[in-house]
Amino acid sequence: MIRMKHLDLESRVHQRLDAMRADIIGLTQAMVAFKSINPRFMSNPDASEESQIQDHLEAKLKSLGLHLTRWEKEALRPNLVAALPGSSGGRSLAFNGHIDVVPIGDLEGWDYDPWGSDIVAGKLYGRxxxxxxxxxAAFIAATEAIIASDIxxxxxxxxxxxxxxxxxxxxGTRDLIARGFRADGVIxxxxxxxxxxxxxGGLSWVRVTIRGRAAHAGWRFAQIYPQAEAEAQNADGVNAIEKGVKFVGALREFEREWALSRHHPLMPPGITTINPGVIVGGVGLGEDGMPRVTSNPAMIPDVCIIDFDFKYLPTETFDEVREEFEAFVSAFARTDPWLREHSPTVQWHLANIDFPPFSTPSDHPLVAAIRMAQQSQGIETVLSGKRAVTDAAFYAGAGMTPIILGPAGEGLHGDNEFVDLDSLIETAKVFAGAILRWCGIAE
Ligand SMILES: [Zn+2]
Structure with missing residues (x-):
């Protein structure tokens, strides 16, 4: 009987969401109109409208009777937590969304005003x-429809x-979690x-610093070609950049072997890449970890710094992959007479970029709740794995169970970004169904 009642209530909520269609689209349009560019990517950070969009959403959430918590970890960058307390005895659920956006790039690439919220053929355009x-907008609408249905x-x-x-x-999310917000499931x-x-997958940035020995480049000939003793005496330089290039080549093989020997069913083969993204060579190691001199090719460089974007599988742990990578660096160093005596150093937590991995089992009750909510919409659930990283990582790192689910659209971080409006409404309905099933309905 509970099941019947449940389906009854769910269809009541869905009817309400259909009736709210224009309002849901209107809320999304209003949000897109705010230029809430992440200020870290702006030459004039004060021009970001993160604060204004949050004002708009705060007013909306208050009008629904939700309990609001608002704070700023950085000035003019407010976060919001809106809570609807349950009657007790059910599982808690948190939805997460970020209001910051990336810049628009070249305007010439856009056929629509990036802040204009134009709707054309069922698509809403804008950064x-x-x-x-x-x-x-979808999870706010789902919450509103449940409240309005007296559930x-x-x-x-x-x-x-x-x-x-x-x-x-x-x-944002890292600070939210540091402040102690927790839920049994997170979407x-x-x-x-x-x-x-x-x-x-997990993602960390890691720096490898290789040391050589500085010398005058005029005697490089004597290092690389056999010479009489008098010439050779002056040739004691060790080129750190060349050692670094050798390291990158060896790492490419390590990366390939890693890819071949490990796999996660929801991830494409080879997802565990180790991308050499920044390489800086020069002379002298400064306090800031960078070479002091980077403008004199007449010196044989004794410092080479290489920064990597390091990815690992959803089911691996940071400690495991860290140990494997460091073992590889040691093994590499043993193949080179100089590096054997002057081991490269490995620095983790570069720029504090550390995204813990997660792998929520396909039979987890949160996945089951979403599966049933999608079924009620005639949607067959497709499980997948995220290629990039998201805020879901930080919930996982704090021991919570996240999944990622949202609407359809294109142009993310590119030109002519849009959301498909039917997908927006469908997403709100699936969210509502998942809330009812996961949190439970009080008598
Ligand atoms: Zn995003």
């Missing part, structure tokens, strides 16, 4: 439309609406075209 203001949930429902996802989450409403992304 942030699908990444991820529509996802936020009391057993478990608590929280809406986490944050800044700073596009720059690593320091002033991050990043765009997934309705796929349930139940896994995400």
């Amino acid at each position: 942030g439309a699908v990444d991820m203001k529509a996802g936020i 009391t949930l057993k478990g608590d429902l929280q809406l986490h609406i944050v800044v700073d996802e596009e720059a690593g989450g320091f002033a 991050v409403a990043e765009p997934t075209s309705g796929r349930v992304e139940a896994a995400e």
Whole structure:
């Protein structure tokens, strides 16, 4: 009988969401119109409208009777948590969405005003439309429809609406979690075209610093070609850049072997890449970890710094992969007479970029709740894994169970970004169904 009642209530909520269609689209349009560019990517950070969009959303959430918490980790960059307390005895659920967006790039690439919220043929255009203001509109709408249907949930429902996802989450989700917000399940409403992304790999930035010996480049000839003793005496330089290039080549083989020997069912083969993204060579190691001299090719460089974007599988741990990588660096050093005596150093937590991985089992009750909510919409659930990293990582790192699910659209971080409007409404319905099933309905 509970099941019947449940379906009854769910269809009541869905009818309400259909009736709210214009309002849901209107809320998304209003959000897209705010230029809430992540200020870390702006020459004039004060021009970001992160604060203004949060004012707009705060007023909306208050009008629904939700309990609001608002704070700023960085000035003018407010985060919002809106809570709907349950009657007790149910599981708690948090939705997460970020209101910051990336810059628009060259305007010439856009056929629509990036802040104009134009609707053409069922698509709403604008920067942030699908990444991820529509996802936020969808979970606010789902919450509103449940409240308006006079349903009391057993478990608590929280809406986490944050800044700073596009720059690593320091002033947003990472701070939210540091402040102690917790939930039994978390849905991050990043765009997934309705796929349930139940896994995400780990990502860390790591720096390898290789030391050589500085010398005059005039005697390089004597290092690389056999010479009479008098010439050879002056040839004691060791070129750190060349050691670094050798390291990058060896690492490419390590990367390939890693890719061949490990796999996660929801991730494409070879996802565990180690990208050499920054390389800086020069003379002398400064306090800031960078070479002191980078403008004199007449010197044989004794410092080579290489920064890597290091990815690992959803089911691996940071400690495991760290140990393997360091063992590789040691093994590499043993192949070179100089490096054997002057081992490269490995520095983790570079720029504090550390995204813990997660792999939420396909039979987890949170996945089951979403599966049933999608079924009620005639949608067959497709499980997938996230290629990039999201704020979901930080919930996982704090021991929570996240998944990523959101609407369809294109142009993320590119030109002509849009969200598909039917997908937006469908997402709100799936969110509502998942809330009812996961949090439970009070009698
Ligand atoms: Zn996003």
